[in-house]
Amino acid sequence: MILSDREIRAALDRDAMKITPLPQASAWSSTAIDLTLDRELVRLKAPLIAGVPTPVSPAESGYRFDLLIRESGEQITMSSSGHVFESGSFLLAWTTEKLQLPHRSRLAARVEGKSSLARLGIGVHVTAPTIHAGFGFKQGDPGYVGSPLQLEMWNCGPLDIKLLPGMPICQLIVELVDGTPEKGYDGRFSIQGPRQVQA
Numbered sequence: 001m002i003l004s005d006r007e008i009r010a011a012l013d014r015d016a017m018k019i020t021p022l023p024q025a026s027a028w029s030s031t032a033i034d035l036t037l038d039r040e041l042v043r044l045k046a047p048l049i050a051g052v053p054t055p056v057s058p059a060e061s062g063y064r065f066d067l068l069i070r071e072s073g074e075q076i077t078m079s080s081s082g083h084v085f086e087s088g089s090f091l092l093a094w095t096t097e098k099l100q101l102p103h104r105s106r107l108a109a110r111v112e113g114k115s116s117l118a119r120l121g122i123g124v125h126v127t128a129p130t131i132h133a134g135f136g137f138k139q140g141d142p143g144y145v146g147s148p149l150q151l152e153m154w155n156c157g158p159l160d161i162k163l164l165p166g167m168p169i170c171q172l173i174v175e176l177v178d179g180t181p182e183k184g185y186d187g188r189f190s191i192q193g194p195r196q197v198q199a
């Protein structure tokens with residue numbers, strides 16, 4: 001079941017979830033909240049071995065997503081004038097807002113695109129919209145407010161698009177989990193964010 005704006009507000013009020021900073025009134029719609037683009041971006045480049053671009057295999061043992069980014073990601077920090085997202089290119093990006101969904105709250109979420117950007121050919125994830133119950137929650141760390149959502153951004157449209165820090169970039173849809181999950185999400189992502197990318 002998808003939560004309405006009222007139900008999301010009630011969940012925030014009783015600390016059943018956290019969004020930090022809280023999106024402004026214009027970001028809210030009936031069943032989704034717009035989240036905004038952080039200024040840190042990463043462009044992936046093929047790792048070079050002896051000067052030769054080398055394919056990477058997520059199936060290899062020892063594979064760690066954050067290490068891959070560290071080894072082959074070029075960090076871009078957007079200034080207020082933004083970043084030109086070239087037609088045909090791909091970027092990793094993050095939301096400005098941090099999200100926390102303690103798994104006891106029986107809330108999960110999905111991150112989805114905005115149709116205004118989709119009409120220009122901009123996508124914000126690559127078949128990975130799932131935000132698990134327990135995301136952004138650290139047991140025994142009440143001061144931790146959550147983690148940014150990672151966006152896998154592609155521009156398959158014909159236009160180069162200027163991205164600006166703080167622009168509405170995606171929508172968060174919050175869903176009620178039927179039953180209490182046995183397992184919390186303590187995934188590697190839950191402590192990942194743009195600022196951990198740098199070596």
Ligand SMILES: Nc1ccn([C@H]2C[C@H](O)[C@@H](COP(=O)(O)OP(=O)(O)OP(=O)(O)O)O2)c(=O)n1
Pocket residue numbers: 111124125128129130131132135148149150151152185187188189
């Ligand atoms: N576009 C997305 C999709 C997911 N997530 C976060 C929330 C999810 O709870 C977590 C894990 O997502 P997946 O289960 O889709 O990823 P993996 O199966 O690869 O798991 P992991 O990242 O734990 O290795 O990543 C995110 O920040 N941005």
